[in-house]
Amino acid sequence: MPSSYIEVRVLCPVGWHEVVADVLAIGPCTSVVLGRPNLGVDPAPDGFDWVRTFFPSDEDTRALREGIANGLASVAESTGVDELAGLEATFHELPAEDWATSWKKSWKPFRVGNLAVVTRDWNRAPKPDDVRLVLEPGGAFGTGRHATTRTILALLQERDVAGARVLDAGTGTGILSVAAARLGAANCLGFDIDPRSAIEGNDLARTNGVAERCTFRIGDFGVLDERDTAFDVVLANIYSDVVQAFATDLAARLGPTGWFAFSGCPDRHREPTLAAIEAAGLHVEEVRQRGRWLTFVGRHAG
Ligand SMILES: C[S@@+](CC[C@H](N)C(=O)[O-])C[C@H]1O[C@@H](n2cnc3c(N)ncnc32)[C@H](O)[C@@H]1O
Known part of the structure; x- marks a missing residue:
């Protein structure tokens, strides 16, 4: 449109x-x-x-x-x-x-690990271990090229997501949920305040054959209810002020043995963001940096 x-x-x-x-x-x-x-x-x-x-x-x-x-x-x-x-x-x-198609002018297919992020009309022969993710984003954030998104796409492959229940806060186009489902997650719940997000997430999930394993909701943390708990993986590629404000809510949704990845934090906001994550009872095992962007990765403390 x-x-x-x-x-x-x-x-x-x-x-x-x-x-x-x-x-x-x-x-x-x-x-x-x-x-x-x-x-x-x-x-x-x-x-x-x-x-x-x-x-x-x-x-x-x-x-x-x-x-x-x-x-x-x-x-x-x-x-x-x-x-x-x-x-x-x-x-x-x-x-x-037409923003739904103009992104294609400068967007090129790319690879993160075995994940080949391509357009529908990409017809080069896949590599034997390729997991294809077909992307057709509209206006929501998430063409996959941002450093923060790529870091989490890599983590989804390094840390097993097979059979996992995944929460994806600030899902944008739904790229992280759909990638997780393509990599074997059992089900993924994405939410975002951008009203275009749920439409695009559902489209992306359908295009990639994982619609029955992906759900998208419009809104902020208030769209989660008491059943949305004990996730094996909690992702939040969201702005660092949102991570700081909602660190406790994110921690509350993470299962006892699950792992989290919170991204979207510029280097200069490292200290307050790290402090908020730790104050929420989470232990940061790794801070991964790509350009000026940080991703905090870890589990429940203790
Ligand atoms: C940096 S984008 C990431 C999009 C996608 N997850 C990705 O990795 O490409 C952050 C997203 O968070 C959403 N967002 C910001 N504040 C939010 C909040 N309080 N609750 C839910 N979503 C929020 C924005 O609308 C945006 O789509």
């Missing part, structure tokens, strides 16, 4: 991209990108570069714009760097495009 998006642009002093990107990494904004929007836009002045993100036009609220403005306004104080004073976002309506 074609829909329109708003582009958020911030002119940022070179070397401070990550700090600005963190401010923009809030729902419902999608990925943060660096660089000039297009050739029709003047290049950034010397010593500056563009940091941009996007959100759907129907999520354009005064609160969101103020949230971004306030986040940018606090950067100078939180970093103690004067040149970051006066950061401003501008908002630009993008022409409507």
